[in-house]
Amino acid sequence: MRLTVTGNFLFKRLLHTEIAGNYAKQQPRNLKGRSKSSQEWLTRQLADPYVEKARMMNYRCRSAFKLLEMDDKYGILRPGDTVLDCGAAPGSWTQVAVERTNANGKQERAPQGAVFSIDLLHFHAVPGATIFGGMDFTSTLAQKRLRESLNGRQVNCVLSDMAPNATGVRMLDQESITNLCYEVLRFAIAMSAPQAHLVVKVWDNGDVPKLESNMLRFYEKVKRVKPRASRGDSAEHFLVARSFKGVPESSSKT
Numbered sequence: 308m309r310l311t312v313t314g315n316f317l318f319k320r321l322l323h324t325e326i327a328g329n330y331a332k333q334q335p336r337n338l339k340g341r342s343k344s345s346q347e348w349l350t351r352q353l354a355d356p357y358v359e360k361a362r363m364m365n366y367r368c369r370s371a372f373k374l375l376e377m378d379d380k381y382g383i384l385r386p387g388d389t390v391l392d393c394g395a396a397p398g399s400w401t402q403v404a405v406e407r408t409n410a411n412g413k414q415e416r417a418p419q420g421a422v423f424s425i426d427l428l429h430f431h432a433v434p435g436a437t438i439f440g441g442m443d444f445t446s447t448l449a450q451k452r453l454r455e456s457l458n459g460r461q462v463n464c465v466l467s468d469m470a471p472n473a474t475g476v477r478m479l480d481q482e483s484i485t486n487l488c489y490e491v492l493r494f495a496i497a498m499s500a501p502q503a504h505l506v507v508k509v510w511d512n513g514d515v516p517k518l519e520s521n522m523l524r525f526y527e528k529v530k531r532v533k534p535r536a537s538r539g540d541s542a543e544h545f546l547v548a549r550s551f552k553g554v555p556e557s558s559s560k561t
């Protein structure tokens with residue numbers, strides 16, 4: 308469901324009400340026997356308005372609101388678009404992409420899009436999307452399978468919410484997520500339609516400005532975004548790159 312201007316207004320009001328009201332003060336029960344980190348997680352979930360919103364709107368997780376917000380602001384998903392969702396499990400971005408591209412054909416008068424979603428994990432089907440579960444996006448096999456499924460079709464939007472398993476070693480983790488971003492960028496450059504868009508998740512670190520400037524070689528605009536639904540205590544940001552320019556002459560000769 309695309310939030311209209313009125314819908315957005317009501318949504319903000321609801322969030323405000325939830326944060327200001329009793330909801331934010333709810334305390335989890337039956338915490339006995341749980342570890343401290345599990346207690347903290349439960350408390351945070353209960354105090355988080357996006358968790359309840361996701362449940363009410365049938366999204367598989369709260370992350371849906373990050374993509375909804377970025378799409379509302381930058382208009383990266385349109386009916387009829389072909390979308391690739393990398394790191395898609397449990398599937399809330401895929402749900403949003405299916406709705407907004409009309410990949411499920413629910414909007415009778417709008418063109419029907421297509422969504423291809425891949426994750427290391429197996430996850431439940433999302434009606435309207437083609438799912439590649441249990442596949443590493445960075446593998447040659449996965450990218451071959453994606454190309455075959457696209458069957459010559461160019462992609463209008465590539466999304467990556469991929470995050471590596473954190474080792475706790477800051478430098479290593481930063482390098483891993485940056486490598487994932489470059490892998491996605493490479494695939495997007497090869498498969499994108501003119502004017503296509505790309506969204507990648509980064510953990511704010513010293514590598515991001517270089518990545519940003521590399522993305523700018525191929526896209527008209529690149530914005531660093533922290534959606535409201537992204538937790539304030541997380542280093543997570545997104546780079547939203549709009550309007551794919553194609554491969555510059557100089558790059559294609561190298």
Ligand SMILES: C[S@@+](CC[C@H](N)C(=O)[O-])C[C@H]1O[C@@H](n2cnc3c(N)ncnc32)[C@H](O)[C@@H]1O
Pocket residue numbers: 367368370371393394395396397398399400401425426427428442443444445468469470471472
């Ligand atoms: C934050 S979750 C994605 C949540 C998803 N956007 C949603 O809204 O449901 C990050 C996902 O990236 C996946 N991931 C990490 N590295 C990957 C890789 N190399 N190939 C495919 N998926 C990967 C993880 O398995 C994990 O499910």
